[in-house]
Amino acid sequence: DAEITQSPRHKITETGRQVTLACHQTWNHNNMFWYRQDLGHGLRLIHYSYGVQDTNKGEVSDGYSVSRSNTEDLPLTLESAASSQTSVYFCASKGQNTGELFFGEGSRLTVL
Amino acid sequence: GQQVMQIPQYQHVQEGEDFTTYCNSSTTLSNIQWYKQRPGGHPVFLIQLVKSGEVKKQKRLTFQFGEAKKNSSLHITATQTTDVGTYFCAGPRDGGTSYGKLTFGQGTILTVHP
Numbered sequence: 435d436a437e438i439t440q441s442p443r444h445k446i447t448e449t450g451r452q453v454t455l456a457c458h459q460t461w462n463h464n465n466m467f468w469y470r471q472d473l474g475h476g477l478r479l480i481h482y483s484y485g486v487q488d489t490n491k492g493e494v495s496d497g498y499s500v501s502r503s504n505t506e507d508l509p510l511t512l513e514s515a516a517s518s519q520t521s522v523y524f525c526a527s528k529g530q531n532t533g534e535l536f537f538g539e540g541s542r543l544t545v546l
Numbered sequence: 547g548q549q550v551m552q553i554p555q556y557q558h559v560q561e562g563e564d565f566t567t568y569c570n571s572s573t574t575l576s577n578i579q580w581y582k583q584r585p586g587g588h589p590v591f592l593i594q595l596v597k598s599g600e601v602k603k604q605k606r607l608t609f610q611f612g613e614a615k616k617n618s619s620l621h622i623t624a625t626q627t628t629d630v631g632t633y634f635c636a637g638p639r640d641g642g643t644s645y646g647k648l649t650f651g652q653g654t655i656l657t658v659h660p
Contacts, residue, residue: 465646476552476634476650477589481594484645493547493639494646524588528646533579535646 439463440525440538448546451511455541457525465528466508467535468492469501470521477524483508515545548573550637552651560607560659565622569635576638578611578618584631592620625658633648633654 438459459466464485469477479492481500489500494499497519499511512519522542526535549572561564569578577596581589593602595611595618602609608621618635632655636648 467646469650474555476550476652477636477648478650479639479647482647484594495650501601528644533577533594533646534590534591535579535648537590540588 438525438527438536440523440537440541442541442543444538447515447546448543449515449517451515453515453543455510455512455523455525455543456512457508457510458506459527459536459538459540460506461524461527461529461536463527463529463536464505466502467526467528468498468508468510469524469526470494471524471540472521480510480523481508512543515543517545520542520545548637548639550635550649550651552616552635552654555652556655556657558657558659559625559630560563561627565625565629565656567620567633567635567656568652569618569620571616571637571649573637575616576615579636580609580618580620580634581634581650582631583634583653586633589634621660622656625656627658627660630656630658 441456455464468480471477483502518536523533551570554557587660599613600611606623610619626657632653634653636650639647639649
């Protein structure tokens with residue numbers, strides 16, 4: 435079955451370190467997204483991509499970057515992790531003919 | 547910018563009681579989506595409403611989209627313990643075609659006591 439997977443599921447890192455969260459989907463969806471979830475804020479859009487070599491900033495993009503070298507993957511990089519980036523990160527993808535987002539299992543990141 | 551407000555933030559009910567969560571947008575929405583997230587899980591799509599005044603049912607769940615397309619509600623009849631989780635509404639960030647760029651409400655955390 436097609437799916438969307440994230441790794442790692444849990445990570446603890448230190449302030450200032452670079453961190454990359456992986457997202458891989460096998461639906462061949464062009465549209466992929468990264469959201470972060472914090473209590474009281476719901477999910478907020480970080481970055482998104484509508485296809486290979488396309489990347490766009492979302493609502494809370496400062497301190498984050500993404501790249502899209504193929505259809506399947508949209509890795510999220512924190513260039514210099516900050517404690518404010520402690521959160522649960524969800525990757526999602528969307529099919530062509532539906533508004534439905536398919537979410538990955540999430541990556542819980544703790545920045546000490 | 548666009549805001550999507552959801553109330554209540556928490557709701558505790560006894561099993562068998564009804565539950566309603568409300569969603570209000572600061573802007574008119576072309577559509578609204580609802581997601582459910584089980585504790586420790588990821589958001590799962592429930593439904594999308596597109597038409598003004600639209601009402602859709604999924605078993606014990608009833609979804610409504612307001613006439614002005616700025617508000618929506620989710621009503622669960624006779625809650626069960628399997629209904630536990632956080633319910634989110636979400637609308638397109640640009641007010642028009644979303645392409646997946648959604649503004650989510652803060653979510654309503656539902657607890658059901660057996």
